[in-house]
Amino acid sequence: MSVRSKITVQNGVFFITFTCARWLxxxxxxxGYHTVYKWFDYLKQQGHYIVAYVIMPNHVHAxxxxxxxxxxxxSIIGNGKRFMAYELVSLLQTQGNKAILEQLASWVNATDRMKNKKHEVFEPSFDKKECFSLKFTLTKVNYIHWNPCKAGLVKLPEEYVHSSARYYFTGLQGVYPVITYMELQDVDLSLCILSNG
Known part of the structure; x- marks a missing residue:
């Protein structure tokens, strides 16, 4: 499911999934759900838009x-995963969770270890699908929002705290504010944003 292929377009709407190492x-x-929200903040500051998301215990769909x-x-996604990895390791260190830190360290392959990588926090690649049509976009939004229900974490999508489902189902923003895929129709993503970070 995960891919290492390069996204060749400069802009667009993408369904992104990344997973914690070995689904831990x-x-x-x-x-550490807030680490994803901090990455979302950075994306928004850079002129991007969060349309829908769910932060599951071991993976993220956005x-x-x-x-x-x-x-x-x-590189935007890779840098985001790297930032979140440092934050999650820091949280584990603060908790004194040596067992998990040792486990993450044992999963680093020899090549990455030579590059001074200390912990394998996420699976190395991520899944991506470009959303070309409103129908496909809606399919992915529904998939994202029903994910916690399929996992048995909640009965209704809007009950899951770390998801944009509340906004889509009730009109009230949840923990993290998003723009709906319908509101996004008025946004020109082809306008170049100058990156300063």
Missing amino acids: PLFKITN LIAFSATQKSIN
């Missing part, structure tokens, strides 16, 4: 509208 529920273990930038979408 690191967001739950660390209560629908992100990327405005044209000087950085590749792959």
Whole structure:
């Protein structure tokens, strides 16, 4: 499911999934859901849009509208995962959770270890699908929002705190404010945003 292929377009709406290493529920273990929200803040500051999301205990699904930038979408996502990894490791260190830290350290392959990588926090690649049509976009939004229900975490999508479902189902923003895919129709993503970070 995960891909290492490069996103070649400069802008667009993408359904992105990235997973904690070996599906370990690191967001739950660390209560590190806020690390994803901090990354979302950074994306918004860079002119991108968060359309829908769910932060599960061990993976993230997000629908992100990327405005044209000087950085590749792959590097934006890679840098985000790196930032979140440092934050999650820091939370584990603060908790004194040596067992999980040792486990993450043992998963680093020899090549990455030579590059001074200390912990394998996320699976190395991520899944991506470009959303070309409203129908496909709606399919992905529904998939995102029903994910916690399928996992048995809640009965209704809007009950899951770390999701944009509340806004889509009730009109009230949840923990993190998003723009709906319908509101996004009025946004020109091809306008180049100058990246300063």
